Amino acid sequence: MAKMKGAIVVDLEKCKGCEVCRVACPNDVIAMAQEVNHKGYHYAYQEHQDACVGCANCAVVCPDGVITVYKVKLSD
Amino acid sequence: MKELRLMKGNEAVAEGAIRAGADGYFGYPITPQSEVMEYLMAQQPEKRTGMVVLQAESEVAAINMVYGGASTGKKVMTSSSSPGMSLMQEGVSYLAGAELPCLLLNVARGGPGLGTIQPAQADYFQSVKGGGHGDYNLIVLAPSSVQEMFDFAFLGFELAFKYRNPVLILSDGLIGQMMEKVELCEQMPRTTYFDRSWTLTGKPDGQERNIVTSLDLDASRQEIHNQHLQEKYRKCKETEVRxxxxxxxxxxxxxxxxxxxxxxxxxxxxxxxxxxxxxxxxxxxxxxxxxxxxxxxxxxxxxxxxxxxxxxxxxxxxxxxxxxxxxxxxxxxxxxxxxxxxxxxxxxxxxxxxxx
Amino acid sequence: MDIKDIIKPENLVYQKTPLMTDKPLSYCPGCGHGTAHRIVMEVIEEMGIQSETIGVAPVGCSVLAYDFMNVDMVGASHGRAPAVATGIKRCWPEKFVYTYQGDGDLAAIGTAETIHAANRGENITIIFINNGIYGMTGGQMAPTTLEGMKTSTSPYGRELKSMGNPLKMTELLAQLPGTCYVTRQSVHSPRNVRRAKKAVRAAFESQKENKGLSLVEIVSNCNSGWKMEPVASNEWMVEHMFPFYPLGDIKVDGKLVNNQ
CATH class of the missing domain: 3.40.50.920 (Rossmann fold)
Structure with missing residues (x-):
């Protein structure tokens, strides 16, 4: 079976740090930053570079629509 | 040849609205103006011109249907009598605030409260001083004959669209109920042109969408909007006195x-x-x-x-x-x-x- | 494979629909309103009806919905959105018209307009966000507030004898012959968002076929009003809201589902 590899891009300034995406991720890819953005929120970011499969669960559930998802199919 | 007819005031304004090319009427029964909607329903204007007539569940709903219809750029109207007009005032304020054209008719009766069903002119303050909350004015026309009830449907819509402001015909139970000879004019076509600078027609591809609202949470912008309204009223005062x-x-x-x-x-x-x-x-x-x-x-x-x-x-x-x-x-x-x-x-x- | 090689336009699988404007949402962190907005806009995008759609914003937290939804929109007075939508739809029967309303707007001050629009079978779609509280005014009791739930106007919990019962508007509306499609959904998990989006699509398709009023209730959180962290509020919602407001279709194609 082909393996999927994904990546997310978070609009850091629009992220409100609600953590709904972190909980929704099946592979614990997302963590909240120690730093804050200009609004003072600990924004979400892709902590584990290899674990993302590009399922887009995080983006689908993000209330602020700040996550963009990319995915590639890796050949066996 | 002149088309003459013996009509009640309430019937004349309804016939006037149809002939002025109105697109919609939304109303709620109340004495002494119920003949307006009764006449419209009997005339089946959807067959004559395509005009929609809908009996709403309340005056509150009726004025908000007018607000919705007016936001599409169509010619819409409602009618009521004193207690019903009081119920509508919030919606009227929204219409004025959002600069939407529409025609309102008050066939006034005695008050205060439920009052009487006989004619009165005690809604003058409500009509000419705004009526609802905020700084605004309605253009208020006062017919004194059944002929003017007919004519002011035309004039009312004309002024409403000229100034993008609600126009109120302030009549009373006497003018609404009495019968006189009316000279009718020809049917005007319903409009097919909608000014995309403010009407809601659906956002055309490649163009900006429109937002119709009376809300601005920024006080400085809200003041500018109010100044714009006052300037509009000033122009109206200069040119529309009759x-x-x-x-x-x-x-x-x-x-x-x-x-x-x-x-x-x-x-x-x-x-x-x-x-x-x-x-x-x-x-x-x-x-x-x-x-x-x-x-x-x-x-x-x-x-x-x-x-x-x-x-x-x-x-x-x-x-x-x-x-x-x-x-x-x-x-x-x-x-x-x-x-x-x-x-x-x-x-x-x-x-x-x-x-x- | 390096992450930079994945982040390329040809590998894009999900991004915010252009039918949502770029304006940052005015909602609290984790609030379901944003997700609900987005799925409505995604459905309008996928159906290709942006140029034929007119939306009605309510009064409440989503009073500024027109700032975020990139379609022609009008702001209604409190509770009157179904009447405003009626006026628009009667003037433009061929356009898609929807309202977006909270529980205070739809189920308290606007009860009459909601019920009568539904009963007339107005061919509009209502998106109804139920979070059991008045969020915008600071967390007061709503018609949908659960028994025992604490709000700023029921600080010791909603007591049914004096404060009345939580109102199941959606079940009530499903009883009316004018409604065609009535469903209750949520947007707190990816699976639920996808289901809710399918429901919104079904509602707009129902409108397309002139079948009558379609209603999608979305049970949502109000972490500020409930005074919880966003994730905790979603968990509380699952545990407490869903038993009283069960998810699923209530009426499909004009027929009540199961034992409704």
Whole structure:
């Protein structure tokens, strides 16, 4: 079976740090930053570079629509 | 050939609306104006012109249907009577705030509260001072005949779209219920042009969408919007004042009266002149903007002015504001649905202005 | 494979729909309103009806919905959105018209307009966000507030005897012959968002076929009003809201589902 590899891009300034995406991720890819953005929120970011499969669960559930998802199919 | 018909005021305004090319009527029954919707329903205007007529669940719903319809750029209207108009005031304020054109009709009855179902003119303040919350004005037309009920449907829509502002026809139970000869004009086509600078038609591809709202949480922008509204009202005051003068050339006393009261005053003028009292009449056709200028011009020639209204004295305040202190100004009126006779009007002119 | 090699336009699988404007949402962190907005806009995008759609915003937290939804929109007075939508739809029967309303707007002050629009079978779609509280005014009791739930106007919990019962408007509306499609959904998990989006699509398709009023209730959180962290509020919602407001279709194609 082909393996999927994904990546997310978070609009850091629009992220409100609600953590709904972190909980929704099946592979614990997302963590909240120690730093804050200009609004003072600990924004979400892709902590584990290899674990993302590009399922887009995080983006689908993000209330602020700040996550963009990319995915590639890796050949066996 | 002229098309003449014997009609009730309420029927005439409904027929006028159809012929003015109205797109929609949304209303709720209340005496003494229910014939408006009854006539429309019987006429089946959706077959005649495509006009929609819908009986709403309340006056509150009706005015908000008007708000929705008006936001599409279509010609929409409602009608009611005093207590129902009070219910509509929030929606009217939204319409004025969002600068939406529409036609409103109040076939007024006696108040306050549920009051009576007989004619009154006690909604003057509500009509000309805004009526709902915030700084706004309606353009207010006061018909004094069944013909004018018909004609003002056309004029009302014309002014509403010219200024993108609600126009109110302030009638009363007498004008609404009485029957007179009406000369009908030809059917105007319904509009097919919608100005994309403000109407909601669905956002065309490649163009900006439109938002219709009266809300701005930024106070400085809200003030600018209010200043824009006031500027619009100022232009309206300059150009839209309408009135009629009757027997004023040699008059020594002046009635100021609108709507059904103006009709009563005309008879009182005849009676007075029969006794040698030279009386004239200034009949405001637009109650807002109020015909202050012609009144100011006439006032110095008068020994006294009597504002005749079926109320405790509301328009008399605008008469006094316009004229100032130099002339003796009094009010005469009856209330609660009682209609003064021409004899009573003349008697009170003598009592309040001559023998005093 | 390096992450930079994945982040390329050809590998894009999900991004915010252009039918949502770029304006940052005015909602609290984790609030379901944003997700609900987005799925409505995604459905309009996928159906290709942006140029034929007119939306009605309510009064409440989503009073500024027109700032975020990139379609022609009008702001209604409190509770009157179904009447405003009726006026628009009667003037433009061929356009898609929807309202977006909260529980105070739809189920308290606007009860009459909601019920009568539904009963007339107005061919509009209502998106109804139920979070059991007045969020915008600071967390007061709503018609949908659960028994025992604490709000700023029921600080000791909603007591049914004096404060009345939580109102199941959606079940009530499903009883009316004018409604065609009535469903209750949520947007707190990816699976639920996808289901809710399918429901919104079904509602707009129902409108397309002139079948009558379609209603999608979305049970949502109000972490500020409930005074919880966003994730905790979603968990509380699952545990407490869903038993009283069960998810699923209530009426499909004009027929009540199961034992409704």
């Amino acid at each position: 009135y009629e003068l009757i027997d004023t050339d040699d008059a020594e006393y002046l009635f100021v009266a609108y709507g059904s009261s103006a009709r009563i005053c005309q008879k009182a003028i005849q009676l007075g002149r029969g006794e040698g009292i030279k009386i004239g009449l200034l009949r405001p056709i637009t109650l807002w903007p109020f015909p202050a200028k012609p009144l100011v011009e006439l006032a110095p020639k008068m020994k006294g002015i009597l504002s005749v209204e079926q109320s405790a004295g509301q328009m008399v305040e605008d008469v006094r504001l316009s004229v100032g202190c130099g002339v003796h100004i009094e009010h005469y009126g009856r209330m609660g649905g009682m209609i003064p006779t021409p004899e009573q009007v003349l008697e009170n002119l003598k009592k309040l202005l001559i023998t005093k």
